[in-house]
Amino acid sequence: MHGSPHVVSDVMTRDVAVVRRDAAFKDVVRTLHDRKVSALVVVDGGRRVLGVVSEADLLPKEEFRDSDPDRYTQLRRLSDLAKAGSVTAGELMTSPALTVRAETTLAQAARIMARARVKRLPVVGDTDRLEGVVSRSDLLKVFLRDDEEIAEEVRREVVAYLFPAPASAVRVSVHEGVVRLGGRVRDTSLVPVAARLARAVEGVVDVRFALDGHADPDGAFGG
Numbered sequence: 001m002h003g004s005p006h007v008v009s010d011v012m013t014r015d016v017a018v019v020r021r022d023a024a025f026k027d028v029v030r031t032l033h034d035r036k037v038s039a040l041v042v043v044d045g046g047r048r049v050l051g052v053v054s055e056a057d058l059l060p061k062e063e064f065r066d067s068d069p070d071r072y073t074q075l076r077r078l079s080d081l082a083k084a085g086s087v088t089a090g091e092l093m094t095s096p097a098l099t100v101r102a103e104t105t106l107a108q109a110a111r112i113m114a115r116a117r118v119k120r121l122p123v124v125g126d127t128d129r130l131e132g133v134v135s136r137s138d139l140l141k142v143f144l145r146d147d148e149e150i151a152e153e154v155r156r157e158v159v160a161y162l163f164p165a166p167a168s169a170v171r172v173s174v175h176e177g178v179v180r181l182g183g184r185v186r187d188t189s190l191v192p193v194a195a196r197l198a199r200a201v202e203g204v205v206d207v208r209f210a211l212d213g214h215a216d217p218d219g220a221f222g223g
Helices: 025-035 055-063 071-076 078-084 106-116 136-144 147-162 188-199
Strands: 018-020 039-043 049-054 120-124 130-135 169-175 178-184 206-211
Touching (some): 018 025, 025 039, 039 130, 049 120, 147 169, 147 178, 147 188, 178 188, 188 206
Parallel strands (some): 018 039, 178 206
Antiparallel strands (some): 039 049, 120 130
8 A cells, every 4th residue: 555644744833832931921921812822832942842831831820819729729739839830931831742743643643642631742853843733623634635535545545455456346435524335345354454444544534335245334335
């Protein structure tokens, strides 16, 4: 198979909102507001990533502004209380930042975000210099791929690979990201393999079959 997964560099934002470690609290808030973003990457003079400061890092300042937390809260929320007393980006930021490379696949980036429960990842090069940032919304861009573009990739990378003509005659159609495969195949044991490979194509929402007795759960193959 000759196709390759889409990678982070295909969807990342290259114009990244950044601040320096010594940026004051109000400068951080002002930059967030002016750039209309929810987080900033903290960098040094060489644009190497030091950390990330988000709106969530700023909220403890307001939450604990006029309160006197009890001992239980003090023990349970030490990190938030420390941030409530912070006055610079370096004190507020989450560090070290979790980063990815431009060549990281979108699936890998999605897994990293899910496991770490973060909304964005700075993208760095070989020297850890900032190249961009990839967010959850960026990863969802693959589902905007044109149906015919998806269908062509499935024909080329899945059907031609597993079910070459003339022994097999497989039709491919895609509607709203749902791939439908229908027709004749010589070896039905390859159908589960076809399902796995088709679902791995960027932008595929689901895969349905009507291949030699493998009925589409919604009825006959359409398209």
